[in-house]
Amino acid sequence: MSHYDTIGLKYNAVKSTPWGRLELFNFKKHIQPFLSRPQTNVLDLGCGTGFYTELLAEWGATTVTAVDISTAMLAGANARLRNSRYASMVEFVQGDGLKPTVYGPKPQSYDLIAGVWFLNYAKDYKELVSMFLTIRKNLKQGGVFVGVCMHPVEDVCNFIAHHNSKVWAMTGLEDIYQDRLPDDAGFMFKAVFHPPKAVKFGHTIEFEAYHLKKSFIATFRIVFEVD
Ligand SMILES: C[S@@+](CC[C@H](N)C(=O)[O-])C[C@H]1O[C@@H](n2cnc3c(N)ncnc32)[C@H](O)[C@@H]1O
Structure with missing residues:
Protein backbone atom coordinates (compact mmCIF):
# COMPACT_ATOMS: atom_id res chain seq x y z
CA MET A 1 0.00 0.00 0.00
CA SER A 2 1.23 3.48 -0.92
CA HIS A 3 0.85 6.36 1.55
CA TYR A 4 -1.00 8.12 -1.30
CA ASP A 5 -3.85 5.65 -0.85
CA THR A 6 -4.98 7.71 2.14
CA ILE A 7 -4.84 10.93 0.11
CA GLY A 8 -6.68 10.17 -3.15
CA LEU A 9 -8.95 12.97 -4.37
CA LYS A 10 -7.92 15.27 -1.50
CA TYR A 11 -4.68 15.77 -3.47
CA ASN A 12 -6.52 17.90 -6.05
CA ALA A 13 -6.56 20.88 -3.66
CA VAL A 14 -2.74 21.06 -3.91
CA LYS A 15 -3.10 22.39 -7.44
CA SER A 16 -5.33 25.25 -6.31
CA THR A 17 -2.59 26.82 -4.16
CA PRO A 18 -0.55 29.68 -5.67
CA TRP A 19 2.37 27.26 -5.58
CA GLY A 20 0.39 24.79 -7.71
CA ARG A 21 -0.39 27.53 -10.21
CA LEU A 22 3.31 28.44 -10.54
CA GLU A 23 4.11 24.79 -11.16
CA LEU A 24 1.44 24.58 -13.84
CA PHE A 25 2.77 27.71 -15.58
CA ASN A 26 6.34 26.35 -15.64
CA PHE A 27 5.43 22.82 -16.65
CA LYS A 28 3.21 23.97 -19.51
CA LYS A 29 5.88 26.35 -20.78
CA HIS A 30 8.45 23.56 -20.98
CA ILE A 31 6.36 20.64 -22.23
CA GLN A 32 3.94 22.29 -24.65
CA PRO A 33 6.51 22.76 -27.47
CA PHE A 34 6.93 18.98 -27.61
CA LEU A 35 3.18 18.45 -27.93
CA SER A 36 2.82 20.43 -31.14
CA ARG A 37 4.16 17.54 -33.24
CA PRO A 38 1.51 15.68 -35.27
CA GLN A 39 1.75 12.29 -33.48
CA THR A 40 2.83 12.43 -29.85
CA ASN A 41 2.24 9.44 -27.62
CA VAL A 42 2.87 10.39 -24.01
CA LEU A 43 3.62 8.38 -20.88
CA ASP A 44 2.69 10.16 -17.63
CA LEU A 45 4.68 8.54 -14.81
CA GLY A 46 3.31 9.11 -11.29
CA CYS A 47 0.11 10.54 -12.78
CA GLY A 48 -1.62 10.96 -9.41
CA THR A 49 -5.25 12.03 -9.81
CA GLY A 50 -4.69 12.83 -13.49
CA PHE A 51 -4.34 16.62 -13.23
CA TYR A 52 -1.59 16.71 -15.87
CA THR A 53 -2.86 13.60 -17.69
CA GLU A 54 -5.92 15.59 -18.74
CA LEU A 55 -3.89 18.68 -19.57
CA LEU A 56 -1.40 16.69 -21.66
CA ALA A 57 -4.36 15.53 -23.76
CA GLU A 58 -5.73 19.09 -23.93
CA TRP A 59 -2.32 20.49 -24.94
CA GLY A 60 -2.04 18.16 -27.95
CA ALA A 61 -1.02 14.61 -27.01
CA THR A 62 -2.34 11.92 -29.36
CA THR A 63 -2.59 9.36 -26.55
CA VAL A 64 -1.62 9.39 -22.87
CA THR A 65 -0.75 6.31 -20.84
CA ALA A 66 -0.96 7.28 -17.19
CA VAL A 67 0.86 5.17 -14.59
CA ASP A 68 0.72 5.35 -10.81
CA ILE A 69 1.51 3.02 -7.94
CA SER A 70 -1.49 4.07 -5.81
CA THR A 71 -4.94 2.56 -6.26
CA ALA A 72 -6.66 5.61 -4.76
CA MET A 73 -4.76 8.10 -6.92
CA LEU A 74 -5.57 6.08 -10.07
CA ALA A 75 -9.24 5.94 -9.03
CA GLY A 76 -9.14 9.74 -8.77
CA ALA A 77 -7.57 9.98 -12.22
CA ASN A 78 -10.22 7.67 -13.66
CA ALA A 79 -12.97 9.77 -12.08
CA ARG A 80 -11.49 12.94 -13.58
CA LEU A 81 -11.13 11.56 -17.11
CA ARG A 82 -14.10 9.18 -17.33
CA ASN A 83 -16.56 11.76 -18.57
CA SER A 84 -14.11 14.11 -20.25
CA ARG A 85 -13.74 14.55 -23.99
CA TYR A 86 -10.30 12.93 -23.70
CA ALA A 87 -11.53 9.68 -22.14
CA SER A 88 -10.87 7.57 -25.26
CA MET A 89 -7.30 8.87 -25.60
CA VAL A 90 -6.21 7.96 -22.10
CA GLU A 91 -5.28 4.61 -20.58
CA PHE A 92 -4.56 4.06 -16.88
CA VAL A 93 -2.14 1.42 -15.63
CA GLN A 94 -1.17 0.61 -12.07
CA GLY A 95 2.61 0.29 -11.97
CA ASP A 96 5.71 0.93 -9.92
CA GLY A 97 8.28 3.20 -11.58
CA LEU A 98 10.95 1.47 -9.50
CA LYS A 99 10.30 -1.74 -11.44
CA PRO A 100 11.37 -1.06 -15.03
CA THR A 101 8.40 -2.13 -17.14
CA VAL A 102 7.34 -1.65 -20.75
CA TYR A 103 3.99 0.20 -20.77
CA GLY A 104 3.41 0.52 -24.50
CA PRO A 105 2.66 -2.15 -27.11
CA LYS A 106 6.42 -2.60 -27.53
CA PRO A 107 9.59 -1.20 -25.91
CA GLN A 108 10.29 2.49 -26.54
CA SER A 109 6.80 3.42 -27.76
CA TYR A 110 6.58 6.95 -26.34
CA ASP A 111 7.65 10.23 -27.94
CA LEU A 112 7.38 12.11 -24.68
CA ILE A 113 7.47 11.09 -21.01
CA ALA A 114 6.27 13.33 -18.21
CA GLY A 115 7.26 12.76 -14.60
CA VAL A 116 5.77 15.49 -12.41
CA TRP A 117 7.04 14.79 -8.87
CA PHE A 118 8.07 11.28 -9.87
CA LEU A 119 11.89 11.17 -9.56
CA ASN A 120 11.63 12.47 -5.99
CA TYR A 121 10.39 9.00 -5.00
CA ALA A 122 13.91 7.59 -5.46
CA LYS A 123 15.64 7.54 -2.07
CA ASP A 124 19.05 6.35 -3.26
CA TYR A 125 21.27 5.66 -6.24
CA LYS A 126 19.80 2.23 -6.97
CA GLU A 127 16.24 3.58 -7.05
CA LEU A 128 17.18 6.53 -9.24
CA VAL A 129 18.77 4.12 -11.72
CA SER A 130 15.58 2.00 -11.71
CA MET A 131 13.42 5.05 -12.48
CA PHE A 132 15.65 6.07 -15.37
CA LEU A 133 15.58 2.50 -16.65
CA THR A 134 11.77 2.74 -16.66
CA ILE A 135 12.10 5.88 -18.75
CA ARG A 136 14.68 4.24 -21.01
CA LYS A 137 12.53 1.19 -21.64
CA ASN A 138 9.62 3.37 -22.79
CA LEU A 139 11.12 6.41 -24.50
CA LYS A 140 11.68 6.36 -28.27
CA GLN A 141 15.13 7.17 -29.64
CA GLY A 142 15.20 10.97 -29.79
CA GLY A 143 12.25 11.25 -27.41
CA VAL A 144 12.09 13.71 -24.52
CA PHE A 145 11.58 13.31 -20.77
CA VAL A 146 10.25 16.35 -18.88
CA GLY A 147 10.36 16.06 -15.11
CA VAL A 148 9.44 18.27 -12.20
CA CYS A 149 11.43 17.60 -9.05
CA MET A 150 13.25 19.32 -6.19
CA HIS A 151 15.77 22.02 -6.98
CA PRO A 152 19.31 20.56 -7.12
CA VAL A 153 21.18 22.21 -4.25
CA GLU A 154 24.02 21.12 -1.99
CA ASP A 155 22.93 22.84 1.21
C1 LIG B 1 3.09 14.45 -5.68
S1 LIG B 1 2.10 13.26 -6.53
C2 LIG B 1 2.14 13.93 -8.18
C3 LIG B 1 0.97 13.49 -9.03
C4 LIG B 1 0.89 14.15 -10.41
N1 LIG B 1 2.06 13.92 -11.20
C5 LIG B 1 0.63 15.62 -10.25
O1 LIG B 1 1.56 16.41 -10.38
O2 LIG B 1 -0.52 15.96 -9.97
C6 LIG B 1 3.23 11.88 -6.70
C7 LIG B 1 2.57 10.65 -7.30
O3 LIG B 1 3.60 9.70 -7.57
C8 LIG B 1 3.10 8.42 -7.26
N2 LIG B 1 4.25 7.52 -7.02
C9 LIG B 1 5.09 7.53 -5.96
N3 LIG B 1 6.00 6.56 -6.10
C10 LIG B 1 5.73 5.93 -7.27
C11 LIG B 1 6.31 4.83 -7.96
N4 LIG B 1 7.37 4.20 -7.47
N5 LIG B 1 5.78 4.44 -9.14
C12 LIG B 1 4.69 5.07 -9.64
N6 LIG B 1 4.08 6.11 -9.04
C13 LIG B 1 4.61 6.54 -7.87
C14 LIG B 1 2.22 8.63 -6.05
O4 LIG B 1 1.29 7.59 -5.85
C15 LIG B 1 1.57 9.97 -6.40
O5 LIG B 1 0.35 9.78 -7.07
Missing part, protein backbone atom coordinates in the same frame (compact mmCIF):
# COMPACT_ATOMS: atom_id res chain seq x y z
CA VAL A 156 19.46 21.37 1.38
CA CYS A 157 18.82 22.71 4.92
CA ASN A 158 19.64 26.30 3.96
CA PHE A 159 17.51 25.99 0.83
CA ILE A 160 14.51 24.82 2.75
CA ALA A 161 14.91 27.42 5.54
CA HIS A 162 14.67 30.14 2.88
CA HIS A 163 11.82 28.37 1.14
CA ASN A 164 9.74 28.21 4.30
CA SER A 165 10.48 31.72 5.54
CA LYS A 166 10.30 34.01 2.53
CA VAL A 167 7.88 34.71 -0.25
CA TRP A 168 7.54 31.00 -0.97
CA ALA A 169 5.79 30.57 2.37
CA MET A 170 2.93 32.59 0.92
CA THR A 171 2.44 30.08 -1.89
CA GLY A 172 0.74 27.57 0.39
CA LEU A 173 3.56 25.02 0.63
CA GLU A 174 5.69 24.25 3.68
CA ASP A 175 8.41 21.59 3.50
CA ILE A 176 9.58 19.91 6.69
CA TYR A 177 13.05 18.35 6.53
CA GLN A 178 13.82 16.13 9.53
CA ASP A 179 14.94 12.70 8.43
CA ARG A 180 18.39 12.44 6.87
CA LEU A 181 18.91 9.69 4.30
CA PRO A 182 21.75 7.16 4.70
CA ASP A 183 25.18 8.17 3.30
CA ASP A 184 24.21 11.84 3.73
CA ALA A 185 22.42 11.58 0.36
CA GLY A 186 19.76 14.14 1.35
CA PHE A 187 16.48 14.12 3.23
CA MET A 188 13.15 12.43 3.39
CA PHE A 189 10.81 15.39 3.79
CA LYS A 190 7.20 16.11 4.45
CA ALA A 191 5.41 18.46 2.04
CA VAL A 192 2.53 20.24 3.78
CA PHE A 193 0.08 22.10 1.57
CA HIS A 194 -2.26 24.77 2.93
CA PRO A 195 -4.92 25.28 0.26
CA PRO A 196 -6.84 28.55 0.45
CA LYS A 197 -9.74 28.32 2.92
CA ALA A 198 -12.23 29.19 0.23
CA VAL A 199 -11.44 26.00 -1.64
CA LYS A 200 -13.97 23.22 -1.19
CA PHE A 201 -11.37 20.81 0.27
CA GLY A 202 -9.88 23.56 2.43
CA HIS A 203 -7.65 21.49 4.71
CA THR A 204 -3.99 20.65 5.06
CA ILE A 205 -2.64 17.89 2.84
CA GLU A 206 0.61 16.11 3.68
CA PHE A 207 2.80 13.64 1.89
CA GLU A 208 6.38 12.45 1.98
CA ALA A 209 9.12 12.52 -0.67
CA TYR A 210 12.93 12.58 -1.00
CA HIS A 211 15.30 15.43 -1.79
CA LEU A 212 18.70 14.14 -2.89
CA LYS A 213 21.69 16.52 -2.63
CA LYS A 214 23.20 17.95 -5.79
CA SER A 215 26.60 16.28 -5.23
CA PHE A 216 24.84 12.97 -4.85
CA ILE A 217 23.00 13.41 -8.13
CA ALA A 218 26.19 14.66 -9.82
CA THR A 219 27.83 11.30 -9.17
CA PHE A 220 24.90 9.63 -10.88
CA ARG A 221 25.73 8.00 -14.20
CA ILE A 222 23.80 5.47 -16.22
CA VAL A 223 25.11 3.81 -19.33
CA PHE A 224 22.12 2.70 -21.33
CA GLU A 225 22.35 -0.30 -23.55
CA VAL A 226 20.75 0.27 -26.93
CA ASP A 227 18.12 -2.45 -27.39
Whole structure:
Protein backbone atom coordinates (compact mmCIF):
# COMPACT_ATOMS: atom_id res chain seq x y z
CA MET A 1 0.00 0.00 0.00
CA SER A 2 1.23 3.48 -0.92
CA HIS A 3 0.85 6.36 1.55
CA TYR A 4 -1.00 8.12 -1.30
CA ASP A 5 -3.85 5.65 -0.85
CA THR A 6 -4.98 7.71 2.14
CA ILE A 7 -4.84 10.93 0.11
CA GLY A 8 -6.68 10.17 -3.15
CA LEU A 9 -8.95 12.97 -4.37
CA LYS A 10 -7.92 15.27 -1.50
CA TYR A 11 -4.68 15.77 -3.47
CA ASN A 12 -6.52 17.90 -6.05
CA ALA A 13 -6.56 20.88 -3.66
CA VAL A 14 -2.74 21.06 -3.91
CA LYS A 15 -3.10 22.39 -7.44
CA SER A 16 -5.33 25.25 -6.31
CA THR A 17 -2.59 26.82 -4.16
CA PRO A 18 -0.55 29.68 -5.67
CA TRP A 19 2.37 27.26 -5.58
CA GLY A 20 0.39 24.79 -7.71
CA ARG A 21 -0.39 27.53 -10.21
CA LEU A 22 3.31 28.44 -10.54
CA GLU A 23 4.11 24.79 -11.16
CA LEU A 24 1.44 24.58 -13.84
CA PHE A 25 2.77 27.71 -15.58
CA ASN A 26 6.34 26.35 -15.64
CA PHE A 27 5.43 22.82 -16.65
CA LYS A 28 3.21 23.97 -19.51
CA LYS A 29 5.88 26.35 -20.78
CA HIS A 30 8.45 23.56 -20.98
CA ILE A 31 6.36 20.64 -22.23
CA GLN A 32 3.94 22.29 -24.65
CA PRO A 33 6.51 22.76 -27.47
CA PHE A 34 6.93 18.98 -27.61
CA LEU A 35 3.18 18.45 -27.93
CA SER A 36 2.82 20.43 -31.14
CA ARG A 37 4.16 17.54 -33.24
CA PRO A 38 1.51 15.68 -35.27
CA GLN A 39 1.75 12.29 -33.48
CA THR A 40 2.83 12.43 -29.85
CA ASN A 41 2.24 9.44 -27.62
CA VAL A 42 2.87 10.39 -24.01
CA LEU A 43 3.62 8.38 -20.88
CA ASP A 44 2.69 10.16 -17.63
CA LEU A 45 4.68 8.54 -14.81
CA GLY A 46 3.31 9.11 -11.29
CA CYS A 47 0.11 10.54 -12.78
CA GLY A 48 -1.62 10.96 -9.41
CA THR A 49 -5.25 12.03 -9.81
CA GLY A 50 -4.69 12.83 -13.49
CA PHE A 51 -4.34 16.62 -13.23
CA TYR A 52 -1.59 16.71 -15.87
CA THR A 53 -2.86 13.60 -17.69
CA GLU A 54 -5.92 15.59 -18.74
CA LEU A 55 -3.89 18.68 -19.57
CA LEU A 56 -1.40 16.69 -21.66
CA ALA A 57 -4.36 15.53 -23.76
CA GLU A 58 -5.73 19.09 -23.93
CA TRP A 59 -2.32 20.49 -24.94
CA GLY A 60 -2.04 18.16 -27.95
CA ALA A 61 -1.02 14.61 -27.01
CA THR A 62 -2.34 11.92 -29.36
CA THR A 63 -2.59 9.36 -26.55
CA VAL A 64 -1.62 9.39 -22.87
CA THR A 65 -0.75 6.31 -20.84
CA ALA A 66 -0.96 7.28 -17.19
CA VAL A 67 0.86 5.17 -14.59
CA ASP A 68 0.72 5.35 -10.81
CA ILE A 69 1.51 3.02 -7.94
CA SER A 70 -1.49 4.07 -5.81
CA THR A 71 -4.94 2.56 -6.26
CA ALA A 72 -6.66 5.61 -4.76
CA MET A 73 -4.76 8.10 -6.92
CA LEU A 74 -5.57 6.08 -10.07
CA ALA A 75 -9.24 5.94 -9.03
CA GLY A 76 -9.14 9.74 -8.77
CA ALA A 77 -7.57 9.98 -12.22
CA ASN A 78 -10.22 7.67 -13.66
CA ALA A 79 -12.97 9.77 -12.08
CA ARG A 80 -11.49 12.94 -13.58
CA LEU A 81 -11.13 11.56 -17.11
CA ARG A 82 -14.10 9.18 -17.33
CA ASN A 83 -16.56 11.76 -18.57
CA SER A 84 -14.11 14.11 -20.25
CA ARG A 85 -13.74 14.55 -23.99
CA TYR A 86 -10.30 12.93 -23.70
CA ALA A 87 -11.53 9.68 -22.14
CA SER A 88 -10.87 7.57 -25.26
CA MET A 89 -7.30 8.87 -25.60
CA VAL A 90 -6.21 7.96 -22.10
CA GLU A 91 -5.28 4.61 -20.58
CA PHE A 92 -4.56 4.06 -16.88
CA VAL A 93 -2.14 1.42 -15.63
CA GLN A 94 -1.17 0.61 -12.07
CA GLY A 95 2.61 0.29 -11.97
CA ASP A 96 5.71 0.93 -9.92
CA GLY A 97 8.28 3.20 -11.58
CA LEU A 98 10.95 1.47 -9.50
CA LYS A 99 10.30 -1.74 -11.44
CA PRO A 100 11.37 -1.06 -15.03
CA THR A 101 8.40 -2.13 -17.14
CA VAL A 102 7.34 -1.65 -20.75
CA TYR A 103 3.99 0.20 -20.77
CA GLY A 104 3.41 0.52 -24.50
CA PRO A 105 2.66 -2.15 -27.11
CA LYS A 106 6.42 -2.60 -27.53
CA PRO A 107 9.59 -1.20 -25.91
CA GLN A 108 10.29 2.49 -26.54
CA SER A 109 6.80 3.42 -27.76
CA TYR A 110 6.58 6.95 -26.34
CA ASP A 111 7.65 10.23 -27.94
CA LEU A 112 7.38 12.11 -24.68
CA ILE A 113 7.47 11.09 -21.01
CA ALA A 114 6.27 13.33 -18.21
CA GLY A 115 7.26 12.76 -14.60
CA VAL A 116 5.77 15.49 -12.41
CA TRP A 117 7.04 14.79 -8.87
CA PHE A 118 8.07 11.28 -9.87
CA LEU A 119 11.89 11.17 -9.56
CA ASN A 120 11.63 12.47 -5.99
CA TYR A 121 10.39 9.00 -5.00
CA ALA A 122 13.91 7.59 -5.46
CA LYS A 123 15.64 7.54 -2.07
CA ASP A 124 19.05 6.35 -3.26
CA TYR A 125 21.27 5.66 -6.24
CA LYS A 126 19.80 2.23 -6.97
CA GLU A 127 16.24 3.58 -7.05
CA LEU A 128 17.18 6.53 -9.24
CA VAL A 129 18.77 4.12 -11.72
CA SER A 130 15.58 2.00 -11.71
CA MET A 131 13.42 5.05 -12.48
CA PHE A 132 15.65 6.07 -15.37
CA LEU A 133 15.58 2.50 -16.65
CA THR A 134 11.77 2.74 -16.66
CA ILE A 135 12.10 5.88 -18.75
CA ARG A 136 14.68 4.24 -21.01
CA LYS A 137 12.53 1.19 -21.64
CA ASN A 138 9.62 3.37 -22.79
CA LEU A 139 11.12 6.41 -24.50
CA LYS A 140 11.68 6.36 -28.27
CA GLN A 141 15.13 7.17 -29.64
CA GLY A 142 15.20 10.97 -29.79
CA GLY A 143 12.25 11.25 -27.41
CA VAL A 144 12.09 13.71 -24.52
CA PHE A 145 11.58 13.31 -20.77
CA VAL A 146 10.25 16.35 -18.88
CA GLY A 147 10.36 16.06 -15.11
CA VAL A 148 9.44 18.27 -12.20
CA CYS A 149 11.43 17.60 -9.05
CA MET A 150 13.25 19.32 -6.19
CA HIS A 151 15.77 22.02 -6.98
CA PRO A 152 19.31 20.56 -7.12
CA VAL A 153 21.18 22.21 -4.25
CA GLU A 154 24.02 21.12 -1.99
CA ASP A 155 22.93 22.84 1.21
CA VAL A 156 19.46 21.37 1.38
CA CYS A 157 18.82 22.71 4.92
CA ASN A 158 19.64 26.30 3.96
CA PHE A 159 17.51 25.99 0.83
CA ILE A 160 14.51 24.82 2.75
CA ALA A 161 14.91 27.42 5.54
CA HIS A 162 14.67 30.14 2.88
CA HIS A 163 11.82 28.37 1.14
CA ASN A 164 9.74 28.21 4.30
CA SER A 165 10.48 31.72 5.54
CA LYS A 166 10.30 34.01 2.53
CA VAL A 167 7.88 34.71 -0.25
CA TRP A 168 7.54 31.00 -0.97
CA ALA A 169 5.79 30.57 2.37
CA MET A 170 2.93 32.59 0.92
CA THR A 171 2.44 30.08 -1.89
CA GLY A 172 0.74 27.57 0.39
CA LEU A 173 3.56 25.02 0.63
CA GLU A 174 5.69 24.25 3.68
CA ASP A 175 8.41 21.59 3.50
CA ILE A 176 9.58 19.91 6.69
CA TYR A 177 13.05 18.35 6.53
CA GLN A 178 13.82 16.13 9.53
CA ASP A 179 14.94 12.70 8.43
CA ARG A 180 18.39 12.44 6.87
CA LEU A 181 18.91 9.69 4.30
CA PRO A 182 21.75 7.16 4.70
CA ASP A 183 25.18 8.17 3.30
CA ASP A 184 24.21 11.84 3.73
CA ALA A 185 22.42 11.58 0.36
CA GLY A 186 19.76 14.14 1.35
CA PHE A 187 16.48 14.12 3.23
CA MET A 188 13.15 12.43 3.39
CA PHE A 189 10.81 15.39 3.79
CA LYS A 190 7.20 16.11 4.45
CA ALA A 191 5.41 18.46 2.04
CA VAL A 192 2.53 20.24 3.78
CA PHE A 193 0.08 22.10 1.57
CA HIS A 194 -2.26 24.77 2.93
CA PRO A 195 -4.92 25.28 0.26
CA PRO A 196 -6.84 28.55 0.45
CA LYS A 197 -9.74 28.32 2.92
CA ALA A 198 -12.23 29.19 0.23
CA VAL A 199 -11.44 26.00 -1.64
CA LYS A 200 -13.97 23.22 -1.19
CA PHE A 201 -11.37 20.81 0.27
CA GLY A 202 -9.88 23.56 2.43
CA HIS A 203 -7.65 21.49 4.71
CA THR A 204 -3.99 20.65 5.06
CA ILE A 205 -2.64 17.89 2.84
CA GLU A 206 0.61 16.11 3.68
CA PHE A 207 2.80 13.64 1.89
CA GLU A 208 6.38 12.45 1.98
CA ALA A 209 9.12 12.52 -0.67
CA TYR A 210 12.93 12.58 -1.00
CA HIS A 211 15.30 15.43 -1.79
CA LEU A 212 18.70 14.14 -2.89
CA LYS A 213 21.69 16.52 -2.63
CA LYS A 214 23.20 17.95 -5.79
CA SER A 215 26.60 16.28 -5.23
CA PHE A 216 24.84 12.97 -4.85
CA ILE A 217 23.00 13.41 -8.13
CA ALA A 218 26.19 14.66 -9.82
CA THR A 219 27.83 11.30 -9.17
CA PHE A 220 24.90 9.63 -10.88
CA ARG A 221 25.73 8.00 -14.20
CA ILE A 222 23.80 5.47 -16.22
CA VAL A 223 25.11 3.81 -19.33
CA PHE A 224 22.12 2.70 -21.33
CA GLU A 225 22.35 -0.30 -23.55
CA VAL A 226 20.75 0.27 -26.93
CA ASP A 227 18.12 -2.45 -27.39
C1 LIG B 1 3.09 14.45 -5.68
S1 LIG B 1 2.10 13.26 -6.53
C2 LIG B 1 2.14 13.93 -8.18
C3 LIG B 1 0.97 13.49 -9.03
C4 LIG B 1 0.89 14.15 -10.41
N1 LIG B 1 2.06 13.92 -11.20
C5 LIG B 1 0.63 15.62 -10.25
O1 LIG B 1 1.56 16.41 -10.38
O2 LIG B 1 -0.52 15.96 -9.97
C6 LIG B 1 3.23 11.88 -6.70
C7 LIG B 1 2.57 10.65 -7.30
O3 LIG B 1 3.60 9.70 -7.57
C8 LIG B 1 3.10 8.42 -7.26
N2 LIG B 1 4.25 7.52 -7.02
C9 LIG B 1 5.09 7.53 -5.96
N3 LIG B 1 6.00 6.56 -6.10
C10 LIG B 1 5.73 5.93 -7.27
C11 LIG B 1 6.31 4.83 -7.96
N4 LIG B 1 7.37 4.20 -7.47
N5 LIG B 1 5.78 4.44 -9.14
C12 LIG B 1 4.69 5.07 -9.64
N6 LIG B 1 4.08 6.11 -9.04
C13 LIG B 1 4.61 6.54 -7.87
C14 LIG B 1 2.22 8.63 -6.05
O4 LIG B 1 1.29 7.59 -5.85
C15 LIG B 1 1.57 9.97 -6.40
O5 LIG B 1 0.35 9.78 -7.07
